[in-house]
Amino acid sequence: MKIISNILRSALCFSVSGLITTGQLQAAEFNFKLHHLLPPMSEVHTKIMLPWAEKIEQESNGRIHIDVYPAMQLGGKPAQLFDQARKGSADITWTVAGYTPGRFRKSEVFELPFMASSAEVTSQALxxxxxxxxxxxFREVKLLAIHTNATGVLHSRGKGIHKMEDLAGLKIRAPNKAMAEVYALMGASPIFxxxxxMSSALSKGVLDVASLSYDIVGPLKIHELTQSTTEISGDRGLYGQVFLFSMNxxxxxxxxxxxxxxxxxxxGIKLAAWMGRILDEMGAKGRTLVKDSGNEIIVLSADETRHWRETAQPVIDAWMDDMNSDGEDGKKLYQRANQLIDQYGRKP
Incomplete structure (x- = not known):
């Protein structure tokens, strides 16, 4: 079913100046297709994709119209979305950079363990x-925004994860290459x-732990399929996930x-910040949903978090070494990413 952008004409979250009524809009001269992987009930669809498309239509006085297709309705797999925008089978796509490991190497620095701050801060830095x-x-596309979501946490079936040793032997969803390596070092069995x-995988026992940010908990009903959630203490989360919003x-x-x-x-950066801010708000709602469902929320102690950081450090070192092998300065890239996160984190 085609989901069109103007069903949420009143739901604009991104600041709009000079709203234009339906009667004032001209017939569209340019019609574009926006394609993404999440379901139509997801807040990424209803609070980001649809409002953004509507804002474009209004600010163009109706000359641009964008139809938004969720849940891979135009075909293909999530890992193919960037190329759909690059090749033109869709005009605009939103996808996860980590679904094609190794393709966007430099962006992986923001997916390294204990790098990401809030989505709004990290998205601006990214x-x-x-x-x-x-x-x-991104020379072959028009990059609209590159951003992250709320930092990842661990949603577990059965016994909660209170310490690293509790991960031993558990089948855990790996959101990206770096975290797959981290989870393996911690004794778990990562599955991309x-x-x-994930909902189906949890219900069938294919997964024991969903490594996932809070913002997507509700649409996937993760809180109904797990009994506890483990968070990291401190001002940096366990990991971040990089997303690409691209136009042909x-x-x-x-x-x-x-x-x-x-x-x-x-x-650009204002769009990235807005996307991050909405995702932070969604993450806060997801956490409340988990808590209100009666699931246990475990926050690792500072000492235990330090233990996890030390265990994950070889993955960070290996990423820098790999970048050096590619002719880049891995340490410089890592330091610059940290510097930018600190910089945007200090802004009022």
Whole structure:
């Protein structure tokens, strides 16, 4: 079923100046398709994708119309979404960078353990980092935004995870390559899996632990399939996940300059910050949902968190070494990412 953007005309969350009524909108001159992997009831769909598409339509005075297709309705697999935008089978796509391990190497620094702060802070840092360091990775698309969500936590079936030893032998969803390596070092058995598959995997016992941020708990009913959630103490989370919001370059370039400006005005660091802020709000709601369902929320002590950090350090070191092998300065990239997160974290 096609989900179109104008069903949420009144739900704009991203600041809109000079709202235009339906009667004032002209017939669209340019019709685009926006494709993503999450279900239509997800808040990424209802609070980010639809409002963004509607904002473009309103600010273009109806000259641009964007149909939003959730849940892979246009076909393909989540790992193919970036290439759908690159090749033009969809005009705009939103996907997880980590679904294609090794492709966006520099962005992986934001997925390393104990790197990510809040989604709003980390997304701004990542967007600036991409502008400085990753222009070549996105030369074939119009990058609208690169961002992260709320930091990942561990949702467990059965006995809760109070210490690292509790992970021994458990089958845990790995959100990206770095965290798969971390979980293996901690004694768990990592399994790569897109987020939408986790509900079924938990219910069938394919997974013991869902490594997942709070913002997607509700739509996937993770709180109904698990009994406890483990969080990390401190101002950096266990991990972050990088997302790509991309537009086909030909679709962008066929727009006249004034409509390209509409896209530009709704891209970049302000868009990344807005996406991050919405995802933080969604994460807070997800945590409340977990708590209200009666599930145990375990917060690791500072000492235990330090133990996890020390165990994960070889993964960070290995990433820097790999970047050095590729002719990059891994340590410099790691330090710059940390510097940017600290910088945006200090802003009022």
């Amino acid at each position: 967007q600036q980092f991409a502008t400085e360091e990753m222009t070549d990775d 899996m897109p987020a939408p598959q 370059k030909k679709s962008y370039l066929k727009l006249p300059k004034e409509l390209q400006q509409v896209i530009d005005n709704n891209s």
